[in-house]
Amino acid sequence: MPISTNAIPVNDLSPAHDVGLHALKAWIKAQAADLGFADCGVVHPDNPVFAKQLAALQTYLANGYHGELHFLQDHHDKRANPAQLVMGTQSIISVRMDYLTDVPTPRAVTDNALPNHGIIARYARGRDYHKTMRGRLKTLAERLRQHLATHYPTLAEGFIYRPFSDSAPIFERALAEQAGLGWTGKHTLLIHRAGGSFFVLGELFTSLPLPPDAPVEAHCGSCSACMAICPTQAIVAPYTVDARLCISYLTIELDGEIPPPLRPLMGNRVFGCDDCQLICPWNKFAKRAQVADFAPRHGLDDVGLLTLWAWDEAAFLYHTEGSALRRTGYANFMRNVAVALGNAPFDPTIATALRAKRDSLNANTQRHVDWALAEQTRKQRQNTPSCATITPDLNAP
Numbered sequence: 001m002p003i004s005t006n007a008i009p010v011n012d013l014s015p016a017h018d019v020g021l022h023a024l025k026a027w028i029k030a031q032a033a034d035l036g037f038a039d040c041g042v043v044h045p046d047n048p049v050f051a052k053q054l055a056a057l058q059t060y061l062a063n064g065y066h067g068e069l070h071f072l073q074d075h076h077d078k079r080a081n082p083a084q085l086v087m088g089t090q091s092i093i094s095v096r097m098d099y100l101t102d103v104p105t106p107r108a109v110t111d112n113a114l115p116n117h118g119i120i121a122r123y124a125r126g127r128d129y130h131k132t133m134r135g136r137l138k139t140l141a142e143r144l145r146q147h148l149a150t151h152y153p154t155l156a157e158g159f160i161y162r163p164f165s166d167s168a169p170i171f172e173r174a175l176a177e178q179a180g181l182g183w184t185g186k187h188t189l190l191i192h193r194a195g196g197s198f199f200v201l202g203e204l205f206t207s208l209p210l211p212p213d214a215p216v217e218a219h220c221g222s223c224s225a226c227m228a229i230c231p232t233q234a235i236v237a238p239y240t241v242d243a244r245l246c247i248s249y250l251t252i253e254l255d256g257e258i259p260p261p262l263r264p265l266m267g268n269r270v271f272g273c274d275d276c277q278l279i280c281p282w283n284k285f286a287k288r289a290q291v292a293d294f295a296p297r298h299g300l301d302d303v304g305l306l307t308l309w310a311w312d313e314a315a316f317l318y319h320t321e322g323s324a325l326r327r328t329g330y331a332n333f334m335r336n337v338a339v340a341l342g343n344a345p346f347d348p349t350i351a352t353a354l355r356a357k358r359d360s361l362n363a364n365t366q367r368h369v370d371w372a373l374a375e376q377t378r379k380q381r382q383n384t385p386s387c388a389t390i391t392p393d394l395n396a397p
Helices: 015-034 049-062 076-080 129-151 172-178 225-229 247-253 260-266 281-285 305-309 313-319 324-343 348-358 363-383
Strands: 039-043 091-098 161-164 199-206 235-237 269-271
Touching: 015 039, 015 091, 015 129, 039 172, 049 076, 049 172, 091 129, 091 172, 129 161, 129 199, 172 199, 247 260, 247 269, 247 324, 260 324, 260 363, 269 324, 305 324, 305 348, 313 324, 324 348, 324 363, 348 363
Parallel strands: none
Antiparallel strands: 039 091, 091 199, 161 199
16 A cells, blocks of 8 residues: 655655655565565665675686676676666665475475486576566566655656666675675575575666665574585585586586586586575575466476477477576577486486487587487496396206
8 A cells, every 4th residue: 555655855854854765665665565576675876795795706706616607707897886887876676586386395305306307497497587577676666656756756856767687787696685685695595584595686776765774694604504415516615606516507607518527416407406495494484486477387397308308499499488498598408408318317218319319419419418328328237237247046946
């Protein structure tokens, strides 16, 4: 329900002005909840956290942990000063949106129990969240524009806004942390005490002088479950992920050959990885999505590897329309599926399918197919007893 407030000049520093801005922020948070956002907070662009994050990023880059994420090397001036992205920004509204459709079993990596299935990270099984997030942020901004025109005409004059969702050089997680949406876990994802970490983030840059929120206390303590569970040990230190080892990077961002030593560790993950979140004790509080866009499409929450392998490029484009899976492209997605088939238990139909499709793929994907075939052959030999291992029954007639 809209909060009725008398119009207050933006340059008025009276107590009434302050009360009015707090009331406006409360109205914005109520509208955000109505639009399906799980939480909403405010941070100012001059927050000192951005300069600190830039120093940490420069150390990260110097260590080479970014791999092929070359965009991290650009626009450091805007990362340190978010107001340069949208001139006139006085406040940034940070939001988070839950994306689970089924809450996983607490502290269990159940994906390992489905070795013949292709595991797609849970955020990517429905509509591309970037589209959903930006669309709802635009709706929030339009509601806000109308509210300002009625209740805050001075603020409505020259009101500007711009929505973002993983689409600009922004220290998104640090921004959300400062806005009180959670704390950074040792896996570098944001964690909310009452909502876990299965959510995505977005920002609405505005010209409004809203009062900022305060960050919350961290609650990871001595827990290092996320570090221990990571299949490739990509969390090389608390709060530091070496992207070059991370399965999400390998299956989504890497354009080329997956290092052979890492392939057996990837298991059946074909797009992203949820292991560090699945094992986190705070995700016993994870909430289901309030937005229908996150519902799985085309059965991507329960799909066999051989079904994925049977896709040609037209089928890939059909099944991934409006989906984050498009990011990999067809060739790299088949590369990922080939690795997962190599990691699957021995099955002669797998080798047959791999051979049948191999020559239709590009050279890089073919190398991964050859690796998968070698893995299936190795497992076949392990499962076939040789003559030397057969002990004769000397008491047989």
